Amino acid sequence: MLRRLYVWEIPVRLTHWVNVASIVMLSLTGYYIGNPWILVSGREWYGPYFMGIVRFTHFVVAFVFIASLLLRTYWAIAGNEWASWRGLFPFLTKEGRKSLADAIGYYFFLRREPPEVIGHNALAGLTYGWIVFLYLLLTFTGFALLGEVNTSGIWYKLTGWIFLFVHNQVLRQAHHLIMWLLIAFALHHVYSAFLVDSEEGNGLMSSIFSGFKFIHADLLKKMGVAKK
Amino acid sequence: MPKVAIDPITRIEGHLRIEVQVDGGKVTDAWSSSTMFRGMELVLKGRDPRDAWVFTQRICGV
Amino acid sequence: MIEFASGLENALALKGISRREFLKFCSAMAAALALPPRYVPRIEAALATAPRPPVVWLEFQDCCGDSESFLRASRPSAVDIVLDTLSVNYHETIMAPAGKAAEKSLYDTVEQSKGKYLVVIEGSIPTKDGGVYCTIGGKTALDIANRVCKNAAATITVGACAFFGGWPSASPNPTGAMGVGEAVPGLTQINLPGCPHNVVNLTATVVHFLTFGALPATDQLGRPLFAYGKRIHDNCERRAHYDAGQFVEDWGDAGHRDGWCLYKMGCKGPATFHNCPVVRWNDGTSWPVGAGHGCVGCSEPDFWDTMSPFYRRLPNVPGFGVEVNADQVGAGIVGGVAAVFAAHGILSAIRARRQPLAKHTAESGDAKG
Numbered sequence: 001m002l003r004r005l006y007v008w009e010i011p012v013r014l015t016h017w018v019n020v021a022s023i024v025m026l027s028l029t030g031y032y033i034g035n036p037w038i039l040v041s042g043r044e045w046y047g048p049y050f051m052g053i054v055r056f057t058h059f060v061v062a063f064v065f066i067a068s069l070l071l072r073t074y075w076a077i078a079g080n081e082w083a084s085w086r087g088l089f090p091f092l093t094k095e096g097r098k099s100l101a102d103a104i105g106y107y108f109f110l111r112r113e114p115p116e117v118i119g120h121n122a123l124a125g126l127t128y129g130w131i132v133f134l135y136l137l138l139t140f141t142g143f144a145l146l147g148e149v150n151t152s153g154i155w156y157k158l159t160g161w162i163f164l165f166v167h168n169q170v171l172r173q174a175h176h177l178i179m180w181l182l183i184a185f186a187l188h189h190v191y192s193a194f195l196v197d198s199e200e201g202n203g204l205m206s207s208i209f210s211g212f213k214f215i216h217a218d219l220l221k222k223m224g225v226a227k228k
Numbered sequence: 229m230p231k232v233a234i235d236p237i238t239r240i241e242g243h244l245r246i247e248v249q250v251d252g253g254k255v256t257d258a259w260s261s262s263t264m265f266r267g268m269e270l271v272l273k274g275r276d277p278r279d280a281w282v283f284t285q286r287i288c289g290v
Numbered sequence: 291m292i293e294f295a296s297g298l299e300n301a302l303a304l305k306g307i308s309r310r311e312f313l314k315f316c317s318a319m320a321a322a323l324a325l326p327p328r329y330v331p332r333i334e335a336a337l338a339t340a341p342r343p344p345v346v347w348l349e350f351q352d353c354c355g356d357s358e359s360f361l362r363a364s365r366p367s368a369v370d371i372v373l374d375t376l377s378v379n380y381h382e383t384i385m386a387p388a389g390k391a392a393e394k395s396l397y398d399t400v401e402q403s404k405g406k407y408l409v410v411i412e413g414s415i416p417t418k419d420g421g422v423y424c425t426i427g428g429k430t431a432l433d434i435a436n437r438v439c440k441n442a443a444a445t446i447t448v449g450a451c452a453f454f455g456g457w458p459s460a461s462p463n464p465t466g467a468m469g470v471g472e473a474v475p476g477l478t479q480i481n482l483p484g485c486p487h488n489v490v491n492l493t494a495t496v497v498h499f500l501t502f503g504a505l506p507a508t509d510q511l512g513r514p515l516f517a518y519g520k521r522i523h524d525n526c527e528r529r530a531h532y533d534a535g536q537f538v539e540d541w542g543d544a545g546h547r548d549g550w551c552l553y554k555m556g557c558k559g560p561a562t563f564h565n566c567p568v569v570r571w572n573d574g575t576s577w578p579v580g581a582g583h584g585c586v587g588c589s590e591p592d593f594w595d596t597m598s599p600f601y602r603r604l605p606n607v608p609g610f611g612v613e614v615n616a617d618q619v620g621a622g623i624v625g626g627v628a629a630v631f632a633a634h635g636i637l638s639a640i641r642a643r644r645q646p647l648a649k650h651t652a653e654s655g656d657a658k659g
Contacts, residue, residue, distance in 0.1 A: 034603060034617065036554065040535035050535035109637065112645060149521055151509065164510055168561050169587075169596040169605050173616040176604065180620020184627040191631040195638055199647065234389035235427050238382045241354040243426060264424040265416075266351050267464030271457060276599035282586060283594075286457055289355020289486065 001217040005225065007119060008211045012083050015072040016208055022065035023186070027179050029058040034176055062142055069135055082119030088129035090122035100126065114199050116219050124192070131185055134178050141175040144168070235263065241290040301374050322494040322569065323506065323516045336501040337375055343500075344399050344407040346438060347381035350424050350431040351458045351467055352413025356449040357383050359486035375500065376408070382426075393427045400441050408499070409442040410492075411435065414451040414458045415473040418466030435474050444505055445470060445479045448492060450588055453483035460594035471512065480505045481512040485588035490569045491517040511591065513563070522559035522585050525567040528552065546582065556601040557584030564589040 008016075032038065032054050040050045076085035090096030103123035105111035115121045120128075144162050147155030162171070197204040207213045215225075235245035243264040249257040272283055302312055316333045320326075325333075347357070361384070378384075380396040387395060399407055413431075416423035421430035439445045447470050450456040458467035471479055482491050495514055498506045506514040523529065531537070532551040539545060539554060553560070562585055570577045579585055587597035596605050604615040 036535055036537055038535065039537075039539075048534040052533040054535075107634070109641065112641075113647065149524065151519065160510065167590060167592055167596040169558075172561070173604055173607070176616040177607075177620050180617070180624055183620075184624045187624065187628050188631055191635060195635070199638075199642065236382050236388065236392055238385050238388040238392055241383060243349075243382075243424065263426065264351055265465060266423070266458040266467070268457075270462060270464040271460045271594075276601070279598050279600050282598075282600055283457055283460075286353050286355065286485065289353035289358050 002214040003217050003220055004212050005118065005215050005220065006211055007080075007082050007213045008207055009075070009079055009083060010211070011071055011075040011079060013208060013211055015068045015075070018064065018068040019072075022061050022068065023182055025061045026058060026065060027183065029054050029061070030175075030179055033058060059146065062139075066139055069139070087119060087125040088132060090125045096122050096125075099123075114196060116216075116222075118213065118215055118219070118223055118225065121196075127185070127188075131182070134181055134185075137174065138178045138182075141171045141178070144171055145175065241288055318490075319494050319497045322490055323498055329501075333497060333501050337497065340375070340500045342375060342377045343443065344403045345376045345378045345410060346396055346399055346407060346442075347378060347410045347412065348434065348438060349382055350411070350413035350415050350435070350452070351456075351465070352449070352451055354383055354412070355486040356412040357381070360448070360489050360492060362489075376496065379407075389427075396438070400438055404441050406443050407441075408496075409439050409445045411439070411445060411447045411452040411470050412449055414455040414467035414469060416458070416465040416467050417473060418464075423465040423467075432473055435470060439470065439474050439477050439479075443478070444499065445477045446492070446495060447471070447479065447481045447483075448487040450483050450485045450593065453481045454591040456485070457594045459592075478505070479512055480508060480514060482517070483513060483589040483591075484564065485586075485593075488517070488564075488566070488569060488571065491565070509563075513589070517565045517569075518563045518589060520563065520565065520568075522562045522564055522566055522579070525565075526559055526579055527567060528579060549582075552579060552582075552584040554603070555584050556599065556603060558587035558590075558593075558597045558600075559585040561597065562587040562590050562593075 033051070036051060038050070040047050044050075046053070073085075075083050086092070090100050099115050099117065099122035102111065102113075102115035103121045106114045107123070119125075140159060140162075143155045144159035145168060147153055147157075147159050148163065148168055150156060151160065193204055193208075196202075201214070203212065203214045231247055231249050233245065233247045237244040237246055243262060245261045245263050247259045247261075248255050268283065268287060272280060275283075303309075313330070313334065316330050316337065317327070319333055320330050323329075349357070379399045380392070382392065385392060385395065413424075415421070415431045415435055417432060421432045424431040426434060447453050451458060451467070452470050454469040455463070455467040455472070456469075458465055459469075469481075470477070471481070480495060482488075482495060484491075491514070494516065495506060498504075498514075506516055508514050509518060511518075523532070526532075528549060528551045531545075531549070532553055536545060536550045537554045538550050538552050541555070551557070557579065559579060566577045566585070567579070570580070584600070586600045587593040590597065598605065602615060604617065607614055607616055607619050610619060
């Protein structure tokens with residue numbers, strides 16, 4: 001018997017899709033800033049300030065992305081149990097470690113059944129922990145590179161100390177590399193969502209639009225979730 | 229007669245030491261040594277060949 | 291005969307430098323230091339009356355390029371004024387005494403003017419194998435620097451080598467070369483990096499020291515803000531082409547002939563803080579980017595490793611060889627991940643067909659029932 005359960009609250013879904021859109025925009029504009037492959041002669045409708053517009057877009061979208069991260073951080077404390085920050089550190093609890101082992105076994109074809117969960121599985125949570133870490137590095141390197149130009153600005157005051165230890169070219173390199181790691185993650189994320197959705201049949205794919213997942217009544221009872 | 233060492237030799241670029249053996253008012257033997265080493269060849273190894281000129285230009289700035 | 295206000299001006303007049311040229315120099319220095327015009331008379335008075343501080347110029351693992359940059363300044367008065375204002379007691383390349391006599395001039399200054407003289411250092415200090423890679427008069431560079439710098443009023447490092455070690459310290463750093471700040475910590479030190487440094491900045495730093503009795507304000511790496519406070523990219527004459535998205539794609543192409551931005555040719559202007567676009571070189575004739583070649587970032591720490599390859603935007607990723615930068619490594623990772631998950635997808639599809647999940651069949655039963 002399947003039950004319809006409201007799992008992903010509005011802030012979770014909203015920040016998910018804002019993150020998707022902003023990472024796409026930031027990657028496109030960022031790649032152009034790093035390697036401007038579009039030739040502009042100055043007579044096109046988008047000239048004569050094309051790079052300027054691309055950079056401006058990159059900075060504006062970066063702030064939107066950060067706003068989304070801040071909202072999600074708040075919701076990791078204020079939201080329901082499936083939105084909690086605890087999900088990022090599954091190795092802290094005994095059930096988490098078991099779920100982690102089950103998920104790894106499933107992905108390496110050592111175990112037929114995918115782990116039974118309501119939110120996301122422990123391995124996914126651990127991966128998102130790494131992604132949050134990459135987000136932190138990404139925003140830090142971004143602000144450091146933005147702030148270095150204006151040493152009296154707030155971003156330099158917050159991030160300028162890094163230049164005592166690391167050169168801006170190294171930060172730039174890290175900023176580029178993190179983009180590729182996030183793209184690699186996105187590939188994995190979409191693939192795994194397809195796989196888990198088709199194997200578990202819990203409506204995972206539509207849940208990130210609607211918020212509802214379809215969970216077995218047995219599992220709900222086992223997890224102690226009140227019937228809605 | 230003594231061995232005379234002049235170090236540093238000035239009015240040249242780089243670091244030079246000259247030692248001379250003087251016997252009866254005549255120089256009978258002399259040694260010169262450059263007293264500075266940087267290892268340009270070792271630094272250049274494995275780099276983009278197009279960068280080589282930027283490095284080798286810095287062997288001597290005179 | 292015109293009456294001159296001071297001995298300095300008299301001395302300059304003998305060299306054919308007029309009062310007008312002297313005042314022009316004072317104005318140029320005020321401008322270089324970003325001071326308002328009312329400071330010009332103060333600079334003038336200081337240069338004319340300040341006591342001549344003794345200066346010793348030490349060369350370690352150097353190429354003499356910074357001495358050349360200093361001596362070849364042909365703005366009629368700069369070097370004359372500085373050499374007449376300062377008393378340069380030791381500079382191996384231009385001094386008359388050699389050997390023991392040269393060493394005597396150095397250590398006499400250290401003893402007699404303890405705490406009052408300036409040290410200018412050119413070249414890095416080797417620290418490997420007991421510092422044998424640079425010795426002068428049988429003493430290692432490190433010993434000399436320790437003795438001379440610790441008794442000085444201030445230490446001015448000129449050039450990239452004395453700042454962070456320069457190319458001798460580039461990977462794999464065969465001689466353990468270091469900048470002065472790292473080899474002899476705790477000095478009153480100001481850094482004028484560049485490869486070579488720009489004589490305008492050295493002159494302005496000295497003028498600041500003579501006028502205000504202190505070194506100019508610096509950034510956190512010890513570089514004076516008047517010279518290293520602004521990014522090359524932000525003062526570049528090609529910046530408008532960057533903002534427009536107009537880039538040189540190849541040496542000698544139409545964009546290169548039209549003076550477009552050198553960003554894609556590996557210009558490190560966006561990563562480098564220096565006043566080259568403003569003060570330029572050879573009496574303001576031109577500068578590297580003006581001449582059509584990208585900036586190599588010579589005033590930044592470790593630039594031989596972090597700014598190279600000089601014809602690429604990003605440095606190499608350590609461990610991946612000469613040709614690979616972060617974007618290529620990243621694209622490789624994305625490709626690898628895609629391949630792994632494509633394989634995983636195929637295997638999963640095979641497994642789902644061969645070994646269907648029990649609950650799927652059960653659920654279809656539910657749906658029917």
